[in-house]
Amino acid sequence: MRTMTAVVALSAVATGALGLCLAGASAQAASLSFAGSLGNPQSTFEVPLIVGGTGSQSIIFQTWGFGGGINAAGTAIAPGGFDPLLAVFAGAGASAPIVTANLNPAGTSDTLSNYTTGFGLPAPGDTFVGCPPAGLVGIGSGAGSSVCGDIRMSLTLAPGVYTVVLADANYQPNAIFDNGTLGAGFADFTGGAFQTCNTNAAGVLSCITPSANFAFDVTSPTASLAVPEPGSLLLLAAGLFALALGTRRTGAACRARQQQGSTRRKP
Secondary structure, eight states, X not given: OOOOOOOOOOOXXXXXXXXOOOOSOOSEESEEEEEEEOSSTTOEEEEEEEEOSSSOEEEEEEEOTTTOEEOXXXXXXXXXXXXXXXXXXXSSSXXXXXXXXXXXXXXXXXXXXXXXXXXXXXXXXXXXXXXXXXXXXXXXXXXXXXXXXXXXXXXXXXSEEEEEEEXXXXXXXXXXHHTOBGGGOEEEOSTTXXXXXXXXTTSOEEEEOOBSEEEEEEEOSSSOEEOOOTTXXXXXXXXXXXXXXXXXXXXXXXXXXXXXXXXXXXX
C-alpha cells in the first residue's frame, strides 16, 4: 500500500521552473493530449482549458506518465515517470477556486486518501484510480508490489475556462485541503526528489526513483475542448464578461418593457 499524506494546515510554496514539451495538443477537439517533463519536483504544469458546448459537459482527465499506456492521440506512453497529482480549478489565475463535487475537491494523487474514494459518492467505481487504462508498476516483490499511480478523474463541467494543474504526487495544492483557490500555493512533501515508495503485503517498504516525465489526456464525448493561444486568455475572459454583461442588460431592458405594459413573454 502507498503511504497517505495527512490533511494538515499548510503554508504556501512557490512554483519552480518547468521544462515542457506538448504532444498532440490540438487547437480544438474532443480530446487533448499533453506530454512533457517537470524541471524539478517543486514544478507544476498549469494549462488553461476552454470547455465548449451547451449545458453541463462530461470531461475526463486521464494520466499516463507513471504506468504508461496508449493515450487519446494513439501514442504509446512509456512507463517510468513520476506518480502525478492532478487538480482542476474553475477560471484562471490566483483567485480560481478548485472545482468541487459533492463538496469534495477535484484534486488527487496516490498519496492522498481521496485517491480511492473519489468524490465520496456511493456509485461503484467512483474513485480517482487510473489503472486501467494506465498500467501498473512493480515496486518491491511479492503480493502487493504492483502499484497504480495514475489518475482518472471524471467531472461534469459547465462551459467556460478552467485551469488544469499537474505536479508531483507530493507537491499538493493547499486548495485540496480547504476547497480554496489556486493562489493558496502548494504544500511540499517531495523531499526535493522524485520518489515513489510502496509497502507490500508483507510490510516491506521499497522505493524507486522515477523520471520527471508526465503525460495526460483531457477528453469529452460531448464538449468541444480547446487550449487558448498565448496571450488570448485575457481577451477570452473579457469577451465572456462582455457577453454576460450584454445578457444582463438585455434582460433588464426586457423587464423594463414588461413593466411598461408590454405583452411579450418573460425572457
